[in-house]
Amino acid sequence: MKRVRTRGLAALAVGMLALTACGGGEDAAEAGGESGGELRLWLAGSDTPQELRDHLVESFEAEHPGSTLVIEEQDWNGLVPRLQTALTSESQTPDLVELGNTQSPTFTYAGAFSDISDMYEELGGDDLLQGFVDAGTVDDTLYAVPYYSGARAVFYNKELFAAAGVEVPTTLAEFTEVAQTLQQANPTGQPGFSGFWLPGQDWYNGVAWLNSHGGELAVEEDGEWTGALSSPESQEGLAEVQELFTTATSAPRDADSDEPWIAFNNGEAAMFSAPTWARWSIDLPECNKGVAADDESEAAKALLDEQQACNEEKTGIFALPGLEEGSVAPVFSGGSNIGIPAKSGNQELARDLLRIIFSPEYQTMLAENGLIPGNTEYADALGDDVYAQAALAAAVDAELTPPAEKWADVEGARILEDLFQEIASGTDPATAAAKADQLITDTLN
Amino acid sequence: MSAPPAPAATAPPPPRTSPPATGSTSAAPLRRRRRPLRSRLVPYLLLVPALVPLGVGLGYPLVRQFVFSFQEYGLAQQFGRPAEWVGLDNYVTLLSDPYVWGVIARSIAFCLVNAALTMALGIALAVLMTKVGRGARITLQVGMLLAWGTPVLATMTVWQWLFDSQYGVVNWVLAGPLGMEGQRGHSWLIEPLSFYAVATVIVVWMSVPFVVFTVYAGLLQVPEECMEAAQLDGASSWQRLWGLALPMIKPVLFVVALLQVIWDLRVFTQIHVLQRAGAPTRETHLLGTYIYSLSKEFSIAGAMATIMLVITLVLTTAYIRRMLREEEA
Missing domain, CATH: 1.10.3720.10 (MetI-like)
Structure with missing residues (x-):
């Protein structure tokens, strides 16, 4: 309550300043730049490490003495409704906001963001991740730019691979065989063992099969979107997904892509697919040093490093192979966009912060933390370990969801979760897809 | 925060308080005639604390919801595009x-x-x-x-x-x-x-x-x-x-x-x-x-x-x- 009131006062003060400065535009800009007070940045989820947040605050406040940058972390869950209310209110809106790339079109079409077309070249131009730029563009006007992206790769347990006598697959068909062999062999002897962890609602991973065969979720023709899950290409992909569901996984049909490493850590799955930053979540029992979560001593840090090294030694990673030998499957790419809310009263300051984010320094820091930076020129900083290579390999052909205005509604209605769950439950892919196509078409138009 | 306007049909209408001091009319008719307005107003004034929260908390969302339902009102309208009246289409x-x-x-x-x-x-x-x-x-x-x-x-x-x-x-x-x-x-x-x-x-x-x-x-x-x-x-x-x-x-x-x-x-x-x-x-x-x-x-x-x-x-x-x-x- 208190914050609301002080913000209201601040807005009033700014309004008065604007009034008194009517004669000289210069003064108004000055006032905004010098005593702009508080700039609020909304970051979604915990993917941006603390080190990077500190860097943003320090750089911004060094460039703008007297102003402060407040970073507020928003949960991914329920982000759309929260933005829906916050971005429409001048007193509540953040000044710069990160949102999922699939959520961008909903807001850019609604006019929630300020036009930043003039900054395109300055922020990186054609080096920016183009799929994300498309998601932030309406009628050739740029409203949101890529923040980072993370491609999915397959993690596998090396010991279980050796025990089952399988090698890293090189084609998509081989991948299915390897998963089936692992499932049959069940080297850990756990009940409900999965060769490949694929929960029933996990369309984020499942869609890679659809894309590999040339299928699409939805296609646009003359401004009309239609669900494309019934196309022969999509059907081929869905049939393979169904085969995996029935013969290569014991993952629950009612689970989604959240925390796939839990089963992996428990020895209940030999492989799982996730964005490459999942490496920090792998915690095999044989490597666990039993360090308390709140222990921050040097000894504890050393033990944790040792534990991480052990986990990474026992875990392998590869980019999901494509149809042809040596190719890479077009996996679904997650990531986010960043834009300046149109209702924000600190447009100039927000643009400055955007410049800091797209500075070579910050982009490099993103890459060093395992995130593919919005400006691909700095992707080299990902390093050359196996994780970086798998991430880069997977990112080359990564696919985004259709850039339709109402795509977020499709996700909000959980149409694809329902579809994959039906396929996991043994429904004929053609029947399930026809139903989902109808729903997608209805939702998008 | 993000919940849709919920139809809150649960709240009962405010209790009608019967005007007080009915017994005093015969005892002091003169006084009553001198200040009739005030004594008539008091019960209604007493109702205000109950009615205002009801009106703000229940009436306003209910009316807004009802008006919305005859318009086309989505995200774009929230950002300032004018809302169109669509009658019973919804x-x-x-x-x-x-x-x-x-x-x-x-x-x-x-x-x-x-x-x-x-x-x-x-x-x-x-x-x-x-x-x-x-x-x-x-x-x-x-x-x-x-x-x-x-x-x-x-x-x-x-x-x-x-x-x-x-x-x-x-x-x-x-x-x-x-x-x-x-x-x-x-x-x-x-x-x-x-x-x-x-x-x-x-x-x-x-x-x-x-x-x-x-x-x-x-x-x-x-x-x-x-x-x-x-x-x-x-x-x-x-x-x-x-x-x-x-x-x-x-x-x-x-x-x-x-x-x-x-x-x-x-x-x-x-x-x-x-x-x-x-x-x-x-x-x-x-x-x-x-x-x-x-x-x-x-x-x-x-x-x-x-x-x-x-x-x-x-x-x-x-x-x-x-x-x-x-x-x-």
């Missing part, structure tokens, strides 16, 4: 969709089953509380209070863990000690019927304590002499309950049952959380979650909420009228 779209009728039918069925189960269990436990000794009664009361007092989301998390298909206690007990191997990894939420069964268990578990306490309080008011007289006349304990105690606390039962119907019709949190735990979303929507899923288009969500309000009124009007009649009698 209602026609919704009511010509067989899926919507499915949701309505499911919701009414779910509401009636849950309200009936809650009432039956609640009355049974209340009667039990009058029969058992002090220690047992206090244990029961504390248990009930805890179930009633724990925040919904906390209890939902626990229930979700209990019914988790992979690591849930329910499956573990069924597959392990009870030897039902087929239950290992069984998904409780994936079939709509089984989903509603789980939801019913949770909703009933959460609402029973309220019924128990209210009915128990009512049963304590039944005069001891009547019960004793009936016993002397040879009425069995079942007859005393069914023929004497329950009819005497009928008004209490009516009010509680009415509240249960309203609450169970607009159930949201439990269903929403369970859906997110892995149920097929579209096949398990009830009115509350369905309206929420529409909330990106305020207009159509408003229309659906208005329809829900009408359903609530239809379900409860007969009830309220009967209740009022009994009070007058």
